[in-house]
Amino acid sequence: MTSAPQRGGHTLRTAPPRVRLVDVAREAGLSKTTVSAALNGTGRLSPAVREKARETARRMGYRPNATARQLRSGRARLIGYVVGEFAGTPWTYLESPYFAQLTSATAAAALKRGYALVMLPAGSLHSEWADLPLEAVIVADPVADDGVVEDLLAARIPVFSDGSVDGRPGAHWVDVDAEEAVRGTLEHLGSQGARRTALVLPDSTTRFHRGVLAAYRGWCAARGHTARVTFAADAGNGPVVRAVDSALTAAERPDALFVVAELSPPLVLEAARRHGYDVPGDLLVVCVSEDGTAEHTEPPVSTLSLQPREVAEAGIELLVAALENGDEGPSGVLVPTRLLVRESSRRPS
Amino acid sequence: MTSAPQRGGHTLRTAPPRVRLVDVAREAGLSKTTVSAALNGTGRLSPAVREKARETARRMGYRPNATARQLRSGRARLIGYVVGEFAGTPWTYLESPYFAQLTSATAAAALKRGYALVMLPAGSLHSEWADLPLEAVIVADPVADDGVVEDLLAARIPVFSDGSVDGRPGAHWVDVDAEEAVRGTLEHLGSQGARRTALVLPDSTTRFHRGVLAAYRGWCAARGHTARVTFAADAGNGPVVRAVDSALTAAERPDALFVVAELSPPLVLEAARRHGYDVPGDLLVVCVSEDGTAEHTEPPVSTLSLQPREVAEAGIELLVAALENGDEGPSGVLVPTRLLVRESSRRPS
DNA sequence: TTGAAAGCGCTAACAT
DNA sequence: ATGTTAGCGCTTTCAA
Numbered sequence: 130m131t132s133a134p135q136r137g138g139h140t141l142r143t144a145p146p147r148v149r150l151v152d153v154a155r156e157a158g159l160s161k162t163t164v165s166a167a168l169n170g171t172g173r174l175s176p177a178v179r180e181k182a183r184e185t186a187r188r189m190g191y192r193p194n195a196t197a198r199q200l201r202s203g204r205a206r207l208i209g210y211v212v213g214e215f216a217g218t219p220w221t222y223l224e225s226p227y228f229a230q231l232t233s234a235t236a237a238a239a240l241k242r243g244y245a246l247v248m249l250p251a252g253s254l255h256s257e258w259a260d261l262p263l264e265a266v267i268v269a270d271p272v273a274d275d276g277v278v279e280d281l282l283a284a285r286i287p288v289f290s291d292g293s294v295d296g297r298p299g300a301h302w303v304d305v306d307a308e309e310a311v312r313g314t315l316e317h318l319g320s321q322g323a324r325r326t327a328l329v330l331p332d333s334t335t336r337f338h339r340g341v342l343a344a345y346r347g348w349c350a351a352r353g354h355t356a357r358v359t360f361a362a363d364a365g366n367g368p369v370v371r372a373v374d375s376a377l378t379a380a381e382r383p384d385a386l387f388v389v390a391e392l393s394p395p396l397v398l399e400a401a402r403r404h405g406y407d408v409p410g411d412l413l414v415v416c417v418s419e420d421g422t423a424e425h426t427e428p429p430v431s432t433l434s435l436q437p438r439e440v441a442e443a444g445i446e447l448l449v450a451a452l453e454n455g456d457e458g459p460s461g462v463l464v465p466t467r468l469l470v471r472e473s474s475r476r477p478s
Numbered sequence: 479m480t481s482a483p484q485r486g487g488h489t490l491r492t493a494p495p496r497v498r499l500v501d502v503a504r505e506a507g508l509s510k511t512t513v514s515a516a517l518n519g520t521g522r523l524s525p526a527v528r529e530k531a532r533e534t535a536r537r538m539g540y541r542p543n544a545t546a547r548q549l550r551s552g553r554a555r556l557i558g559y560v561v562g563e564f565a566g567t568p569w570t571y572l573e574s575p576y577f578a579q580l581t582s583a584t585a586a587a588a589l590k591r592g593y594a595l596v597m598l599p600a601g602s603l604h605s606e607w608a609d610l611p612l613e614a615v616i617v618a619d620p621v622a623d624d625g626v627v628e629d630l631l632a633a634r635i636p637v638f639s640d641g642s643v644d645g646r647p648g649a650h651w652v653d654v655d656a657e658e659a660v661r662g663t664l665e666h667l668g669s670q671g672a673r674r675t676a677l678v679l680p681d682s683t684t685r686f687h688r689g690v691l692a693a694y695r696g697w698c699a700a701r702g703h704t705a706r707v708t709f710a711a712d713a714g715n716g717p718v719v720r721a722v723d724s725a726l727t728a729a730e731r732p733d734a735l736f737v738v739a740e741l742s743p744p745l746v747l748e749a750a751r752r753h754g755y756d757v758p759g760d761l762l763v764v765c766v767s768e769d770g771t772a773e774h775t776e777p778p779v780s781t782l783s784l785q786p787r788e789v790a791e792a793g794i795e796l797l798v799a800a801l802e803n804g805d806e807g808p809s810g811v812l813v814p815t816r817l818l819v820r821e822s823s824r825r826p827s
Numbered sequence: 828t829t830g831a832a833a834g835c836g837c838t839a840a841c842a843t
Numbered sequence: 844a845t846g847t848t849a850g851c852g853c854t855t856t857c858a859a
Contacts (some may be wrong), residue, residue: 147634154681190632190633190634192608192633193609194549194611195554195608195609195610195611195612196545196548196549196554197549198609199549199611200545200546200548200549205544205545206609206610207596207610219586219686220582220583221582222582223572223578223579224578224579224582224770226574229573229578230572232572232597233569233570233572233573233597234569235571236569236597237599240599240607245597245598245607246596247556247596247597248581248582248593248594248595248596248597249589249593249594250585250586250589257589258589258594259541260542260544260555261543261544261555261556261594262544262545262548263544283541284541285496329803339766365770366770366771366774367774367775387597393585393742393744393771393774395744395745395748395775396744398770399774399775400775403776421573421714422742422744422745424715425715425716425719425742425745425748426744426745426748427748455614
């Protein structure tokens with residue numbers, strides 16, 4: 130007879146050993162099977178026995194051991210969640226309203242289907258959390274050639290990410306249509322009279338940001354406009370404010386600003402004011418943002434929403450389908466963005 | 479011979495069965511024991527054998543089953559994270575900079591000690607996630623008589639929360655000193671000439687918010703000042719803006735504003751402007767906020783930081799100590815707040 | 828130096 | 844209707 134680690138593992142020295150199924154069975158004068166069936170509502174048991182088992186379990190404060198169940202069922206119902214951007218500051222992504230919403234919506238959608246989300250540091254690799262029993266991992270906005278995606282795929286762990294993983298076996302994706310989003314926004318701005326729309330973009334290799342840049346350049350080229358792009362050196366208010374400042378002080382002043390780098394809308398307005406622009410009088414403004422402050426500013430700021438909640442829903446739906454019905458079905462889905470036009474981008478007539 | 483569920487559980491129909499330790503052992507012509515020891519660097523094995531085991535495992539793409547390990551070790555190294563406030567909208571808490579920072583800092587600190595964080599919906603009860611193998615649960619800012627805390631304690635799951643759980647066996651806490659925070663802020667405001675400081679508070683039963691209210695009232699009473707409290711009906715920009723509006727339009731206009739309800743600092747400034755106040759000329763402003771925009775406004779806004787990162791660090795330290803060294807040691811710790819004085823609360827001389 | 832076997836706590840196939 | 848037993852995949856004691 131071997132002696133396994135202290136019952137209940139290396140847990141609290143002072144903690145009493147946890148009540149197990151067998152303890153309940155013994156106490157009730159029944160077998161494990163019967164108690165298990167009684168508690169799980171399975172099997173054919175006489176109501177009396179079932180009740181007795183339940184009563185005893187309750188009285189003894191029995192709680193099934195989740196790990197044992199997981200092992201038995203072969204399913205952990207745990208999903209990893211890691212974001213590709215922000216690798217330099219692995220835990221700041223939640224401070225972005227976009228990621229805050231994406232993350233919470235993902236957790237919500239997952240939990241609704243019976244899966245829980247495990248938060249992982251941005252930019253971390255599989256090896257750092259290999260001993261978590263994750264059934265799949267969501268990689269939000271991976272950077273170009275993201276190491277995690279490779280690692281995961283090599284370890285045969287299903288990956289849910291964006292369009293950049295298309296075609297890889299075991300990889301699934303949800304994507305926003307950057308091309309269409311940019312076109313829609315620029316057309317809107319154009320329709321309000323903008324001729325010189327400047328773009329402020331994070332210096333990131335995310336698929337979305339790359340897509341935005343390409344679409345913007347394409348749009349300008351097609352119309353013979355000069356592309357006016359300013360890159361924010363880094364995420365965070367400071368660097369993005371500086372990028373906006375520099376976009377607004379260009380020799381040829383822009384008449385519209387499309388801020389894709391995440392910046393609190395009131396701060397965009399303040400920058401405009403600081404540089405002597407009237408919004409929307411001589412500067413139209415649209416921000417890619419999920420920040421609710423946009424509707425409370427004076428004037429309210431138009432935003433392009435990337436619809437993180439819809440993205441999360443679609444992603445989890447795909448994930449559940451893949452995990453539970455095998456790998457068939459579409460491996461990707463496109464979610465449309467939504468342009469919320471407010472006063473900041475409506476040229477007064 | 480029984481036939482357990484499909485090897486690997488109900489996983490992908492098309493997925494090949496996962497490589498197990500025994501598969502590697504067979505392939506290498508060794509025993510499970512030997513391969514396990516080789517891979518874990520334990521036991522006394524000849525270098526040749528160890529290498530052979532490792533090589534075979536690598537070649538076959540072996541990855542240990544995390545659930546089996548957990549069962550064996552009796553430890554899941556998983557911590558639940560649930561917030562008490564926001565029960566009405568269980569997933570919006572991340573949109574608050576305070577909770578975003580608290581959450582990410584908690585996840586970071588936990589992971590550093592080898593624990594991963596599982597995100598749970600705000601206001602949810604133990605029964606909704608009873609089948610997750612959580613070794614402990616962190617209940618951030620529980621509301622008065624929070625059901626989760628009771629549930630968890632009854633289920634003998636260690637709880638880490640705030641001072642409101644003090645004294646309960648199995649409960650541990652980290653708290654901010656609301657009394658001192660309020661006193662410090664009001665003194666600062668007073669030193670800058672404020673005589674009529676209005677307070678804007680969420681209508682919440684959180685320990686911190688209750689503490690702030692009590693401290694504020696006490697402070698006013700001690701000095702014979704009238705207490706000027708406005709409650710924000712709800713979280714979110716809209717309701718809090720309305721509360722600020724109403725505080726600013728009181729018959730007797732305040733000369734200082736202490737905004738404890740979470741609101742984007744630029745929006746506080748805008749409200750002041752809207753009502754004809756000059757900040758800091760005739761209204762001093764201090765916000766309880768972790769929002770980085772505070773330093774980028776004109777004027778920059780003074781904030782009282784609740785130091786979520788320090789709170790998280792302290793909490794996880796306590797948690798690890800309790801989980802790993804038994805339940806002794808202090809069951810609670812107090813973390814000081816930090817007043818960051820900026821231009822918005824410095825009376826120009 | 829290596830291997831056989833027990834057992835973590837649970838569920839389900841099978842026998843009674 | 845209820846119980847016996849095997850086994851999920853792993854680590855560890857103990858024997859060889």
